[in-house]
Amino acid sequence: MDYQSAFQDAVRRVKAEGRYRVFADLLRRKGDFPVARWRTEDGKVRDVTVWCSNDYLGMGQLPCVVESMKKAIDDVGSGAGGTRNISGTTHYHVELERSLADLHQKDSALLFTSGYIANEATLATLGKILPGLIMFSDELNHASMIEGVKGARCEKRIWRHNDVAHLEELLAAAPKDAPKVIAFESVYSMDGDIGPLEAVCDLADKYGALTYLDEVHAVGLYGLRGAGIAERDGLMDRIDIIEGTLGKAFGVMGGYIAADGAIVDAIRSLAPGFIFTTALPPALAAGARASVEYLKAAHHLREQHQERAASLKTQLLAAGYPVMPSDTHIVPVKVGDPVLCKRISDMLLDEHGIYVQPINYPTVPRGTERLRLTPSPLHTDAMFDQLVEALDDVWERASEQAGVARG
Numbered sequence: 001m002d003y004q005s006a007f008q009d010a011v012r013r014v015k016a017e018g019r020y021r022v023f024a025d026l027l028r029r030k031g032d033f034p035v036a037r038w039r040t041e042d043g044k045v046r047d048v049t050v051w052c053s054n055d056y057l058g059m060g061q062l063p064c065v066v067e068s069m070k071k072a073i074d075d076v077g078s079g080a081g082g083t084r085n086i087s088g089t090t091h092y093h094v095e096l097e098r099s100l101a102d103l104h105q106k107d108s109a110l111l112f113t114s115g116y117i118a119n120e121a122t123l124a125t126l127g128k129i130l131p132g133l134i135m136f137s138d139e140l141n142h143a144s145m146i147e148g149v150k151g152a153r154c155e156k157r158i159w160r161h162n163d164v165a166h167l168e169e170l171l172a173a174a175p176k177d178a179p180k181v182i183a184f185e186s187v188y189s190m191d192g193d194i195g196p197l198e199a200v201c202d203l204a205d206k207y208g209a210l211t212y213l214d215e216v217h218a219v220g221l222y223g224l225r226g227a228g229i230a231e232r233d234g235l236m237d238r239i240d241i242i243e244g245t246l247g248k249a250f251g252v253m254g255g256y257i258a259a260d261g262a263i264v265d266a267i268r269s270l271a272p273g274f275i276f277t278t279a280l281p282p283a284l285a286a287g288a289r290a291s292v293e294y295l296k297a298a299h300h301l302r303e304q305h306q307e308r309a310a311s312l313k314t315q316l317l318a319a320g321y322p323v324m325p326s327d328t329h330i331v332p333v334k335v336g337d338p339v340l341c342k343r344i345s346d347m348l349l350d351e352h353g354i355y356v357q358p359i360n361y362p363t364v365p366r367g368t369e370r371l372r373l374t375p376s377p378l379h380t381d382a383m384f385d386q387l388v389e390a391l392d393d394v395w396e397r398a399s400e401q402a403g404v405a406r407g
């Protein structure tokens with residue numbers, strides 16, 4: 001086997017499809033978000049405005065979050081020193097889990113090292129716990145949920161995105177007594193649309209299913225205390241398992257589920273992705289807890305965030321850009337071609353100091369490549385104007401160049 005060529009060929013195929021990923025080397029400076037320092041390939045350093053961060057509210061730099069992390073490091077050092085079962089559970093983890101259970105008004109919460117692992121480990125473990133399980137998964141669920149459903153080794157039914165009539169058809173056709181889990185998201189991260197929470201809860205009641213809701217792009221951002229769309233819509237008690245991240249609106253890192261005590265105890269006892277890995281560093285748990293508690297009482301930030309997103313959409317539409325319909329803070333601008341998408345992104349960065357990562361297949365379907373903009377309360381009107389002026393300057397030129405490159 002020529003291993004070298006196999007690896008090189010794999011990358012060549014990715015490149016040929018225009019979806020080879022290049023990381024922007026960025027340094028966020030505390031207090032300056034959304035401005036960051038970008039180091040170019042030839043080692044030069046420039047200030048850029050970041051338009052694609054999932055630290056949606058800039059919480060990762062909020063003094064109370066940063067100070068609680070520093071204090072935790074000063075008090076207890078760096079790592080947790082073990083898995084949660086073997087010496088790695090600290091007061092910080094326990095208190096953060098309490099804070100998250102309170103946020104979602106559930107008996108318990110359980111921390112994982114990321115939202116990805118929370119989804120993958122929990123969904124896979126449901127398959128072990130519920131013999132004969134049938135999993136009903138929205139077709140646009142995140143990769144971590146897809147991996148979890150695969151890992152559950154159970155029967156699965158994929159329902160068309162947000163199509164509750166299709167979901168009902170599939171539920172009605174399944175054996176009445178089989179255990180069922182409906183897995184879906186509240187805010188879909190690439191289109192910015194919202195799942196039909198209430199209708200899914202109604203179907204879950206009718207067909208005796210559990211509901212599993214990924215609120216990764218909603219926690220911190222929706223609801224009076226930031227518990228997500230289920231809180232906003234008064235449905236928290238009807239969602240059996242809520243999954244979230246500490247790495248996006250909360251600005252730190254880690255993932256979790258919140259649910260009733262029996263569910264959490266079973267996942268805690270059986271999920272390899274929880275059991276066999278080192279616990280989060282205490283400082284991350286301290287920072288995340290500070291952030292969660294802060295946002296419970298900072299509804300004004302959520303309002304500012306919504307205002308920024310709405311006015312960016314209005315401004316881009318008025319300037320003639322194809323903003324995709326979005327019900328949320330996510331502002332996707334459709335480009336529809338991977339090469340063009342990357343070119344626009346490169347030119348915005350090189351020529352205007354505007355950083356927005358191109359979103360290509362497989363993150364989104366081919367032909368729907370886009371710029372995914374995520375304005376925060378810290379993006380000013382002047383930054384909005386600068387963005388639109390920069391798009392006006394590069395869009396046509398990039399289209400011509402991409403046409404030449406492809407032709």
Ligand code: PMP
Nearest residue numbers: 114115116142189216245247255
């Ligand atoms: N679910 C969804 C819908 C996501 O978009 C992501 C991250 N992109 C995750 C889960 C994983 O969360 P984390 O980044 O905390 O691993």
